[in-house]
Amino acid sequence: MRRAVGPLLAVTVALVLADSAIVTLALPDILQHLDTSVAQVAWVLISFNLVLGLVAVPTAVVFHRAQPRILGAIGIAVFAAASAWCAVAQSIEILNAARCLQALGGALALVGCLELLIDVYGERRGLAAWITAGVVGTAAGPVAGGLLTQAISWQAIFVVQVPFAVLAVPAALAVRDVPNVPELPPEADDPDDGEPAQQGPARHRPAIRHNLTLALLSAALTAALFLLVLLLVDGWRHSPATAAVTVSVVALAALAARPLARLLDPSPEVEVAVGSFLVAGGLVGLALLPSAELAWTIAPQALVGLGLGLTVDQLTAQAMHLRLPRVEHAAWTIGARHLGVVLGLAILTPIFVSDLQDAQVPAQEAITSLVLDAPLTAQDKVALAKALGDELKNQQGEVPDLHSAFVAADLPADARPAAAELERALNDQLERAATRAFRDSFLVGAGLALLALLAMVAPRRRSSPEDS
Amino acid sequence: MKRDLRGVAGLPAVALVLVAGVLGVQVAAGGGSFEPLKPADACAERVVTTQSEGIEGLTERLVLIGINEAACTLGLSREALTLELAQPGERTDEEIDALREGLKSAVRQLEEDGELPPPSELVNEALDTSDMNGFQKAAIRAIPDAMIDASLDTDDILLRAIDDLDLRDLLANLDNEDDLNKQIQDAVTQAVKDSLLDRLSDLL
Known part of the structure; x- marks a missing residue:
């Protein structure tokens, strides 16, 4: 199990980021199956990206002191459950609601997985694994979605994500607790423009x-x-x-x-x-x-x-x-x-x-x-x-x-x-x-x-x- | 440590070559012009051919040239006018006039090119599809072709038929093929009669 932890977490990161565009090739099938309009079906794509884009930073701000293993496991579980909900959605409204929940779980999972991957692989390799998984997921999302839609159905896109995510929950929980992020001394400079970081807990400007x-x-x-x-x-x-x-x-x-x-x-x-x-x-x-x-x-x-x-x-x-x-x-x-x-x-x-x-x-x-x-x-x-x-x-x-x-x-x-x-x-x-x-x-x-x-x-x- | 020239310029140079190469090949292969066929200028001369024979082929050529001429008059493309006429709805006087003049111009053009069939050919074919009784048909068929050709002019018959046609009604019934054929046949029959009467009155 220990050896599989890192790959499973990286796959989870790739899955969450692949979901950004994975449904692109399935949109015509979804349009037909759920008997909806082009404008509504576009929200299957927009809703996920909008929610993930909006909640990522607040999630990190609120939960960055939480234990990553708990945070990651909850996020992945929510993501898995929402993926299953997407697969059984019988209306466009339900599908879009499930996509929003998927994005919410995805945000928690991404935030949690970053610290967990660093814990598993070390600072440099862990960060690289998190970033690379994201790039691979983004690039491969439409390909995977198209193949699954053609071979099985649009629902298969969401179904196949569930087992990976389900396996990633115990993988996240298997990682030992990591200490909270360190604080910088007050004089620590902003890495971009040399301005001092804000006083108190280390907090650089984005x-x-x-x-x-x-x-x-x-x-x-x-x-x-x-x-x-x-x-x-x-x-x-x-x-x-x-x-x-x-x-x-x-x-x-x-x-x-x-x-x-x-x-x-x-x-x-x-x-x-x-x-x-x-x-x-x-x-x-x-x-x-x-x-x-x-x-x-x-x-x-x-x-x-x-x-x-x-x-x-x-x-x-x-x-x-x-x-x-x-x-x-x-x-x-x-x-x-x-x-x-x-x-x-x-x-x-x-x-x-x-x-x-x-x-x-x-x-x-x-x-x-x-x-x-x-x-x-x-x-x-x-x-x-x-x-x-x-x-x-x-x-x-x-x-x-x-x-x-x-x-x-x-x-x-x-x-x-x-x-x-x-x-x-x-x-x-x-x-x-x-x-x-x-x-x-x-x-x-x-x-x-x-x-x-x-x-x-x-x-x-x-x-x-x-x-x- | 300072980067060497390869580090500073290597990747930008490779990228420039790749982008220029791809775009250059695409433009050379017609990349900027992969667009739908643009409609030809309706006022330019157009060669019209047909795969049909007899009256059907003649009608097709007249309609194709006529629509082209009408489109030129209206300042539209032939295709835009065809699509417009295929839509249900009331036709404007301008459209009807342009179409009638276009059809008449087509008759004159084919006459000048010597491509109109002799009247006897038209009459014989019209009889085949006519709803006249057998006695009337037999009587007309008994008239020698030479006499028909000497008595009638194809262009005269066609121009009269075009004048007689209720184009507004005809365009409203484009979906009803039987009704369409009947209107054209009635107009041609009437034109033959009128032409014969005029010819007789000239002789008398």
Whole structure:
């Protein structure tokens, strides 16, 4: 059991942070199964990130003197119970309530697991394990969610988390009690600007620059992961499993970032600035896809993944570096990341929803043009136009499935080769329209990553001439 | 300890190369222009073909050219006007006038290109689908094609038919194929009669 404690706690951290985006690929299934609206189903994603972002710091402030093993065990248990509740939810309201509770338990679990991992592995390795588990969870969440949704169901996403979390409860309790965090002497300086820490118990100010950069990058990464899976599933009509395998490029590239950084040995600031630039470049690449072939998404995703691997763990480590209470500063990074996700969704959702609506007219005109000029007889064109019109009416607000229109048109055998060619051309137009509709959102995401870059490279304020 | 050049510039240089490489390849492959087909200028000349034969093919060509001409008059694309006309609702006088003029312009264009069929061909095909009684059909079929072709002009018949058509009513019944065919057939039959009468009165 003792050997499994560390890995189980790290898996728990990864699970909690994976939950931030794990349902992205399951949203269409949830929408259908719970018979809800697009606006409500988006809250399955938003509610978790919003609650986790808002409660992380207060949780750390209130509970940082509690025993981490108790705190962690309670948090993990609540997280497990809420995950099970999510799996059996029969309405969107219940699911969103369960997601809020999951985030609450997740906040306690993250705060508790940090101290427990440090106790198990030591200061440096424990912190690194906590940070790395978070990065892996963030990058792998959409992949795992997509595969589970395709292979089993959206409920499976929550069910599989329960046994890991249940095992992690005794693992947390098995860690021996750790002493409370040390206090700094009153003269201890702020690690960022050299200002003295506040008097009394050690309490440094949060690292605003790093947390702000983290929030902006999280918003940009939301654009990459959330929008890309939407484009793949709803725009290009790939299965959740195909989309999951495709976006796994981000997670794999994130793993390659650390060896690259070790090889070139940049300063932490350069590493974060370059990572932000890579995320921005990857998002511009996703905005400029030359076709709807999955292969074209690989290189931009690799850039985003490299950027993710260079930035998130480095920023988290820098935001916590020599700051006390450590758990509070860890909570600030959690808050920044998840509120950044909410910020990204809040900025990007209205943009791409509006762009998707605007894309309908050019798509319909392109379809009309191709049908009018198709090498079919007038009667076949009229039959097809009627079937297409019905299909477009039935699928208002979504990218239509034109194949059923071609089946419904019931064309004669000699017209089928031309009809099949036309169907391919029309699907190409739909893919073009969907891809174009996501362009502005990806570019806005790239803008957020560039803002993160600016936040990192902006000149630092110095409190006194002696510090400079 | 000071970092060497590799530590300061190595990663930024690698990142620049990677981003420039990816974006360069994507733009070279048409990355900025993967967009839906843009509608062509309705006022530009358009070559119209058809897979249908006889009256159906002729009607299709007339409609395609006519909509294009009407869209040009209205300052719309052919596709936007087609989608607009496919929607239920009242048509404006401007739309009806533009469509009628567009169809008439299409007849004149096909006439100039020598692509209108002789009237006898139209009459024979119209008889096949007509609801006239057998005696009337037999009587008309007995007239030699040469005589029909000498007596009637295809463009004249079509222009009269277009003038006779109640386009507003026709557009309101686009979903009812039988009703649509009947309206067109009635208009063409009436146009043939009027043309014959005018021809006779000219001769007399």
